[in-house]
Amino acid sequence: MATKTLASWATNLEASSLPSSVKQAAVRSLYNYIGCAIGGSNHAAVTKAHDALSPFFGKATSTLYGHEGGLKADAQHAALLNGIASHVHDYDDTHLATIIHPTGPVASALLAYAEYKGGVSGPNLLCALTAGIEASCKIGLAVWPEHYDIGWHITSSTGGVGAAVAVGRLMHLSEEQMAHAIGIAAVQVVGLREMFGSDTKSFHPGRAAQSGLLAALLAEKGYTSSPQALEAKRGWANVIAGGGMPKLQKYLAELGEKWEIEANAFKPFPCGIVCHPAIDACIQLHHQMAEKGTSAEAIERVEARVHPLVIELTSKCTPKDGLEAKFSVFHGAAVGLLYGKAGPAQYADKVVQDETVIAVRDKVNATADEGLAADETYLTLYFSDGKKLEMHVEHAVGSLEVPMRDEQLTEKFVDQAALVLGENAKKASEAAWTIGEADDVAEILRSL
Incomplete structure (x- = not known):
């Protein structure tokens, strides 16, 4: 029937x-x-x-x-x-x-x-x-x-x-x-x-x-x-x-x-949707760093707690081009922190292969947390001077709760x-x- x-x-x-x-x-x-x-x-x-x-x-x-x-x-x-x-x-x-x-x-x-x-x-x-x-x-x-x-x-x-x-x-x-x-x-x-x-x-x-x-x-x-x-x-x-x-x-x-x-x-970002909470958090942290006069280069490491699907679908640590970067939560986080945006231009091959982006990308660590919703993340930045910044995104921009x-x-x-x-x-x-x-x-x- x-x-x-x-x-x-x-x-x-x-x-x-x-x-x-x-x-x-x-x-x-x-x-x-x-x-x-x-x-x-x-x-x-x-x-x-x-x-x-x-x-x-x-x-x-x-x-x-x-x-x-x-x-x-x-x-x-x-x-x-x-x-x-x-x-x-x-x-x-x-x-x-x-x-x-x-x-x-x-x-x-x-x-x-x-x-x-x-x-x-x-x-x-x-x-x-x-x-x-x-x-x-x-x-x-x-x-x-x-x-x-x-x-x-x-x-x-x-x-x-x-x-x-x-x-x-x-x-x-x-x-x-x-x-x-x-x-x-x-x-x-x-x-x-x-x-x-x-x-x-x-x-x-x-x-x-x-x-x-x-x-x-x-x-x-x-x-x-x-x-x-x-x-x-x-x-x-x-x-x-x-x-x-x-x-x-x-x-x-x-x-x-x-x-x-x-x-x-x-989608506000041109990549796998499970990456969006982490990118959203990184963009917000980018603006906080800008207000404090701190740059992404000063970050010592990035710790992200994410939904398990993020690890399953977007765990490409070293993407070689823009297509692979769309399935890399590490790249999305890096450009969010560096540029405060993650549009098509930030997924161009030359950006994916940029040494500054790679340096920040290599500092990102993502850990699966089964207690999180698919549009949720906890993200912490640790700086070389011992300070840290934290961000909790309950619902990423572009979700039904925070629609575009x-x-x-x-x-x-x-x-x-x-x-x-x-x-x-x-x-x-x-x-x-x-x-x-x-x-x-x-x-x-x-x-x-």
């Missing part, structure tokens, strides 16, 4: 029925996604993928963001490349209950198709986006944490289904067609945690977007799959969660009542987009905030 439940709910969802809080969450999720896609558009991982695949592009219908409308591809390749760009800095949104980054796979497919199709209004786009995000997160909840613990990258292994649901909703697929789209997406599982720190991590959401778009296109033309693709004994959930019946029906029964998009959080405000999201967007678009980053930001109100979203997408 799970596949049918999801298909029925998604096909019947109407833009007019969305609560205002859900619409606002969708606007913020989409806005944040566009900023991340622009910000990552000139990364080497995106450039390499573009150069490898461009000889095989079809009719250029969909914008590759970050080129102010100057670069296009066919919808499937645009979904792939924009999906890679949106995740390459690890700056995208996070559904904290599952650590899924839901918007990247869904929006990359949805926007590429919407521009290809034309005539898609902002409200209808937000409705489809919401459907896709809800689908990703609900099925993710049903297999969390077993699925992730096995080694799957849950963003992409759920994102293909979310992308198929979103595009299928925009296509107005029938309930039967939507169920087939879900099944076609479900067989295209992608994403291994082993790839974290490499180009392939960002390939995951891009490929999920491409796979979801493909699934919806095939289903529209009558391509079939199992009607029990999600819940069957040898279906998606049982296979990728290591056996046992996951609680699919329980979470899918909450569709339209408990909205997962409202639990979507936004619209002003902070705008600053984040412009900060990363300016590295690509220069002064035109502000113009792109203004356009992205209005996409949910557009008569035809393609007009805005073509300028990004």
Whole structure:
């Protein structure tokens, strides 16, 4: 029943029925996604993928963001490349209950198709986006944490289904067609945690977007799959969660009542989210040191008590480049202490390899504390003169308890987009905030 439940709910969802809080969450999720896609558009991982695949592009219908409308591809390749760009800095949104980054796979497919199709209004786009995000997160909840613990990258292994649901909703697929789209997406599982720190991590959401778009296109033309693709004994959930019946029906029964998009959080720092409490603490301590006239170079050692996942996921002590540094709590702490910020510029290869950064990074020691929440840390700085500074972050900035405000999201967007678009980053930001109100979203997408 799970596949049918999801298909029925998604096909019947109407833009007019969305609560205002859900619409606002969708606007913020989409806005944040566009900023991340622009910000990552000139990364080497995106450039390499573009150069490898461009000889095989079809009719250029969909914008590759970050080129102010100057670069296009066919919808499937645009979904792939924009999906890679949106995740390459690890700056995208996070559904904290599952650590899924839901918007990247869904929006990359949805926007590429919407521009290809034309005539898609902002409200209808937000409705489809919401459907896709809800689908990703609900099925993710049903297999969390077993699925992730096995080694799957849950963003992409759920994102293909979310992308198929979103595009299928925009296509107005029938309930039967939507169920087939879900099944076609479900067989295209992608994403291994082993790839974290490499180009392939960002390939995951891009490929999920491409796979979801493909699934919806095939289903529209009558391509079939199992009607029990999600819940069957040898279906998606049982296979990728290591056996046992996951609680699919329980979470899918909450569709339209408990909205997962409202639990979507936004990253203030472009790295693994479990690092954020330590970075937050270090930035606050940086400002305290500045007030006292003390520099980070005077630190003798740094002791951080962190949630166990920090050690499991971000324990790269000597990252060699920016991609590896995103999984190094030691690098995040070092740049926070040195610069009082940890944006994309602080994760550039040259910063990761800077001797001053390395010197501070080598002084950081992180210890797992099972009594801490995932967004909590205790951090102590010990100085050569015997003094110390302490900081307790109960909830890191960007958590649901300390959410990023619209002003902070705008600053984040412009900060990363300016590295690509220069002064035109502000113009792109203004356009992205209005996409949910557009008569035809393609007009805005073509300028990004």
